[in-house]
Amino acid sequence: xxxxxxxxxxxxxxxxxxxxxxxxxxxxxxxxxxxxxxxxxxxxxxxxxxxxxxxxxxxxxxxxxxxxxxxxxxxxxxxxxxxxxxxxxxxxxxxxxxxxxxxxxxxxxxxxxxxxxxxxxxxxxxxxxxxxxxxxxxxxxxxxxxxxxxxxxxxxxxxxxxxxxxxxxxxxxxxxxxxxxxxxxxxxxxx
Numbered sequence: 001x002x003x004x005x006x007x008x009x010x011x012x013x014x015x016x017x018x019x020x021x022x023x024x025x026x027x028x029x030x031x032x033x034x035x036x037x038x039x040x041x042x043x044x045x046x047x048x049x050x051x052x053x054x055x056x057x058x059x060x061x062x063x064x065x066x067x068x069x070x071x072x073x074x075x076x077x078x079x080x081x082x083x084x085x086x087x088x089x090x091x092x093x094x095x096x097x098x099x100x101x102x103x104x105x106x107x108x109x110x111x112x113x114x115x116x117x118x119x120x121x122x123x124x125x126x127x128x129x130x131x132x133x134x135x136x137x138x139x140x141x142x143x144x145x146x147x148x149x150x151x152x153x154x155x156x157x158x159x160x161x162x163x164x165x166x167x168x169x170x171x172x173x174x175x176x177x178x179x180x181x182x183x184x185x186x187x188x189x190x191x
Contacts, residue, residue: 007034007061008053017068026076030069032062033084035104040096051099058103063110070114081114083107112156119152 003019005012021027038054041047062083073079088097089104131150134140149155 007032007065008056010064013061013064014068016065017072021072027069027072028079030065030079030081031084032065032069032081034058034061034065035084035086036100037097038099042095043098046098054099055103055106058100059106059110062107066110066114083111085111115153115156118154121152123150123152 001020001023003016005016007013007016017027017030020030035058036054039047039050041050066081066083069079069081073081085107086100086104088101089108128150131148135143135148
């Protein structure tokens with residue numbers, strides 16, 4: 001299925017989700033991966049046009065798609081959404097990409113805000129096992145040196161973030177589990 005859309009436009013984001021539902025009957029999962037670099041320019045030389053275009057696609061576009069996806073998933077029993085950010089949100093990619101880095105930081109914050117509505121139940125051991133199984137698999141060969149919170153959104157809605165759900169956080173019984181990963185790449189194993 002191919003849908004041509006400008007994710008920075010509300011009507012296009014909504015239409016894209018609706019097209020997926022027409023094609024597949026429902027929306028169980030979504031991957032928001034659209035993004036642009038924009039012009040390479042210092043903050044002093046940057047233009048409003050570049051800032052607006054980059055943040056419209058990389059931040060507002062993710063939010064528009066996420067909103068449309070969540071709205072439809074809530075009417076059909078739920079689903080999962082994955083949003084791509086960048087290493088730029090973790091390490092602040094140098095000079096010349098301020099709009100890009102700011103937008104990618106925003107994507108992480110959008111994810112945390114969406115996760116501030118915890119599942120409000122303990123983790124099923126099978127859910128933790130699935131995360132561990134993936135981390136142990138060859139499919140996780142590039143995921144390394146990270147702490148993974150498999151906790152139903154508990155960490156993202158931590159009171160230290162001044163969440164509007166602060167009272168709810170104190171009663172959440174989700175089991176916070178952090179899984180570390182250091183995959184072994186068998187393709188590079190020494191004899």
